[in-house]
Amino acid sequence: MSTQSLLRPAILIISDTAAADPSTDKAFPILKETFAQDGAGKWTEPIVEIVKDDILDIQRILRAWTDTEDAASGQIHLIITTGGTGFARRDFTPEAIAPLIHRHAPGIVHGMLAASFQVTPFAMMSRPVAGVRNKTIIVTLPGSPKGAKENLQAILKLLPHACLQAAGEDSRAAHVGGVKKLEKDAGVTASPNGPAPSNDPRLGATARARSSPYPMLSVADAVAKILEVAPQPKPELRDFSPDLTGYVIAEDIKAAEAVPAYRASIVDGYAVIVPNKTSSEAHIKGTFPVASVSHAQAASLPPPLEAGEIARITTGAPLPENANAVIMVEDTTIASLTEDKTEEATVEILTDELTVGENVREPGSDIKLGEMILSKGNQISALGGEIGVLAASGIQKIPVFRKPRVGIMSTGDEVSDITHSGPLSGGMIRDSNRPSLLSLLRGWRICEEVVDLHVARDTPHNELEEKLRAAFRTNDLDIVITTGGVSMGELDLLKPTIERSLGGEVHFGRVSMKPGKPTTFASVPFKDSTLGERESRLVFGLPGNPASALVTANLFVLPCLQKMAGLPGKGLERVTARVQGRVKCDKERVEYHRVVVAVDAKDGKLVARSTGMQRSSRVGSLAAANALLVLPQRAGFLEEGAECEALMMGPVLGF
Missing domain, CATH: 3.90.105.10 (Molybdopterin biosynthesis moea protein, domain 2)
Structure with missing residues (x-):
C-alpha cells in the first residue's frame, strides 16, 4: 500500500488521571505498537488526544475529528478510544459516543467480546460501542492497556476493509472474488481465535493438552520479557x-x-596564631598563656585569640577567631597551673614545626x-x-x-506447614519453599515488605483465585510469588486461574533450564481503588521442587525487583570460577548447578565446589551453596580445573 493510500487512525485516551498527567498513560504506546506490528503496514502513525472522563469533552474531540475533513492533514478513517467503558462512577464513554453514531456496528462489538471471553468471563463487564459517523469508524476499547490491545488485535485485520467502505469505496468492486478473497487479503481465517493456551480444569482428560503449548524460552529471553513487562520504578x-x-x-x-560549617580542629591540642615567616617573631616555640577553652559540644564560638595567646581545644571544636593552626597536645607541656590547681595557666610549646592551616578542617572542606x-x-x-x-x-x-511489596504463597493439598505437629501422613510434605523464599527476599533488602500468604489448596472452587485476589486487593501487593501448580496436571491451577479467572496474561510458561523448566511469569489487571486507574500486578509461578524454587527466584524474581526498586535489573553478580572435581553437563538444557565458591588460599583465584547430588527436590543441595555454576548445554563433563561462569547468591567464602 502506498503512502498516499495508508489509512489514518486516531486514538482518544479517556482518563481523568492521564488528562492531569499524560506521563501516566500506558495505553497509547501499546496501541501505537499494535498498529505498527499487527497492522500489516496499512496504517499511518496514530494521532492522539487525552481528555477527562467528561461527556462534552469526549464529544468535542470526536466531532472535530469526524465532522470536518482537513485537506492538509487528510481524513481520519478510524477512531479508537480507550477507557470509560465499565461500570465505575466516571465511566461515561458509551453514553458520550453512542448518540454520535450514525450507523452502529454490532458485529465489531461481538468480535471484541468473543475474543475477550476467551481470556476472562469478566468480559461481560465491558460496554463497548462501535459504528460509523460520517466517513469514520469509531470503536471503544477498555481502559486496561492489556484489554485494549487484545480487543484491537481481535478486529484490526478486518478494520481496513470497514474503513474503506465507510470512506466511500465502491462496494461491488471491493467484493469481487468473494469473502474468501477478502479473508485472504485481510490475513484472517474463518476461525481466527483458537482455544486459550492453558488447560481448562473444568473439562475432562480428553480435553487436556498432553504437552505444554507455551514456547520454550531461553533464560536470557525470559529475563528480557520480565524486564519489559515490569513497571517502571515509582x-x-x-x-x-x-x-x-x-x-x-x-x-x-x-x-x-x-x-564542617566552621573552622574546626582535627586534633586535641591548642589553637595558636602561627606568625608570618618573614616577621621577626616567626617562632611559636615558647611559653604562652591559655586564654580560653573550646570544646566540640560548645553552643557558641570561643572569644577571639589575641597575639601571644593560645586556646585549649578539643577535636572537632571551633577555632577561635584569629587562630590559624592547632598544635597537638603531644608537642606541649604544662608550664604553670591556675591558682586552684585545676587547669593549666601557661603551656610551653616544644616545637617550631607548625604551618598555617595545620590540623585545621576548613568550612566545607x-x-x-x-x-x-x-x-x-x-x-x-x-x-x-x-x-x-x-x-x-x-x-x-x-x-x-518505592520498594515493591511482595507476597509468597505455596500451593497444593499435600503441603503441610512447619507448625503441623506429629508425623506426616499419606503424601504430605513439609513446606520448605515458603520459609526459604521469605528469607531470601527479605535478605535482598529491596522489598518494602515480604508478606507470608500461607498455602492455597487445590480445591474445586479454586482457593488459589480467592487468595490471589485478596493478596492484590487486601495486601496491596505488587508481586505474588507462588510455588507449585505450574505443570500439566489437572490440579496445576496457576495458569488457568490467571488466564480464565483473573483475566491476566501468561507471558511465558516454560524456560529452557535445569532445574526450573515450568517457571511461569504472568501479569493480571488490577484497578486501583484510590486512583480508579487500571494497572498490572505481577505473578511468578515457580516450580514446587525446593531447589527449582530458589534457583528460579534468584534468576527471575531478583532482576524484576531490582528494576522496580530503581536498579538496573542485572540480577546476580557474575564471576568466573575454576571447577573443583568433575561436573556433568546436560545436552538438553543449561544447568544451574549449586556450588560453593571460595578463594583458593594457594593462588587467590575463585574455585567452585559442587554441593553434591543436584536433584531439584533435594533441599540439602542448597544448604551451603552461595553460587550457581552455569553449566553449558552439551554432552559430557566439565573437567577438573575448567573455568565456568558462576552467579553469586551470597558472599565469597574461604576454603
Whole structure:
C-alpha cells in the first residue's frame, strides 16, 4: 500500500488521571505498537488526544475529528478510544459516543467480546460501542492497556476493509472474488481465535493438552520479557532514617549544609596564631598563656585569640577567631597551673614545626554547600556511608524509589506447614519453599515488605483465585510469588486461574533450564481503588521442587525487583570460577548447578565446589551453596580445573 493510500487512525485516551498527567498513560504506546506490528503496514502513525472522563469533552474531540475533513492533514478513517467503558462512577464513554453514531456496528462489538471471553468471563463487564459517523469508524476499547490491545488485535485485520467502505469505496468492486478473497487479503481465517493456551480444569482428560503449548524460552529471553513487562520504578519522598537501607535514590541530592560549617580542629591540642615567616617573631616555640577553652559540644564560638595567646581545644571544636593552626597536645607541656590547681595557666610549646592551616578542617572542606552527595540510582547500603553523608549534609527528606511489596504463597493439598505437629501422613510434605523464599527476599533488602500468604489448596472452587485476589486487593501487593501448580496436571491451577479467572496474561510458561523448566511469569489487571486507574500486578509461578524454587527466584524474581526498586535489573553478580572435581553437563538444557565458591588460599583465584547430588527436590543441595555454576548445554563433563561462569547468591567464602 502506498503512502498516499495508508489509512489514518486516531486514538482518544479517556482518563481523568492521564488528562492531569499524560506521563501516566500506558495505553497509547501499546496501541501505537499494535498498529505498527499487527497492522500489516496499512496504517499511518496514530494521532492522539487525552481528555477527562467528561461527556462534552469526549464529544468535542470526536466531532472535530469526524465532522470536518482537513485537506492538509487528510481524513481520519478510524477512531479508537480507550477507557470509560465499565461500570465505575466516571465511566461515561458509551453514553458520550453512542448518540454520535450514525450507523452502529454490532458485529465489531461481538468480535471484541468473543475474543475477550476467551481470556476472562469478566468480559461481560465491558460496554463497548462501535459504528460509523460520517466517513469514520469509531470503536471503544477498555481502559486496561492489556484489554485494549487484545480487543484491537481481535478486529484490526478486518478494520481496513470497514474503513474503506465507510470512506466511500465502491462496494461491488471491493467484493469481487468473494469473502474468501477478502479473508485472504485481510490475513484472517474463518476461525481466527483458537482455544486459550492453558488447560481448562473444568473439562475432562480428553480435553487436556498432553504437552505444554507455551514456547520454550531461553533464560536470557525470559529475563528480557520480565524486564519489559515490569513497571517502571515509582519515586516517593521519605523522612531521613537509618532504616532507608536498600532504597535507591530517585534524583540527584545536593548538600543542604556545608561540612564542617566552621573552622574546626582535627586534633586535641591548642589553637595558636602561627606568625608570618618573614616577621621577626616567626617562632611559636615558647611559653604562652591559655586564654580560653573550646570544646566540640560548645553552643557558641570561643572569644577571639589575641597575639601571644593560645586556646585549649578539643577535636572537632571551633577555632577561635584569629587562630590559624592547632598544635597537638603531644608537642606541649604544662608550664604553670591556675591558682586552684585545676587547669593549666601557661603551656610551653616544644616545637617550631607548625604551618598555617595545620590540623585545621576548613568550612566545607569535607562537603561544600550545594555539592552533589548522592546521584540518582545510588543505593543506600548497610555499610553506613550513604546514611552518614545524608545526615551530615542536613538532608531531612530523601527522594527514593518505592520498594515493591511482595507476597509468597505455596500451593497444593499435600503441603503441610512447619507448625503441623506429629508425623506426616499419606503424601504430605513439609513446606520448605515458603520459609526459604521469605528469607531470601527479605535478605535482598529491596522489598518494602515480604508478606507470608500461607498455602492455597487445590480445591474445586479454586482457593488459589480467592487468595490471589485478596493478596492484590487486601495486601496491596505488587508481586505474588507462588510455588507449585505450574505443570500439566489437572490440579496445576496457576495458569488457568490467571488466564480464565483473573483475566491476566501468561507471558511465558516454560524456560529452557535445569532445574526450573515450568517457571511461569504472568501479569493480571488490577484497578486501583484510590486512583480508579487500571494497572498490572505481577505473578511468578515457580516450580514446587525446593531447589527449582530458589534457583528460579534468584534468576527471575531478583532482576524484576531490582528494576522496580530503581536498579538496573542485572540480577546476580557474575564471576568466573575454576571447577573443583568433575561436573556433568546436560545436552538438553543449561544447568544451574549449586556450588560453593571460595578463594583458593594457594593462588587467590575463585574455585567452585559442587554441593553434591543436584536433584531439584533435594533441599540439602542448597544448604551451603552461595553460587550457581552455569553449566553449558552439551554432552559430557566439565573437567577438573575448567573455568565456568558462576552467579553469586551470597558472599565469597574461604576454603
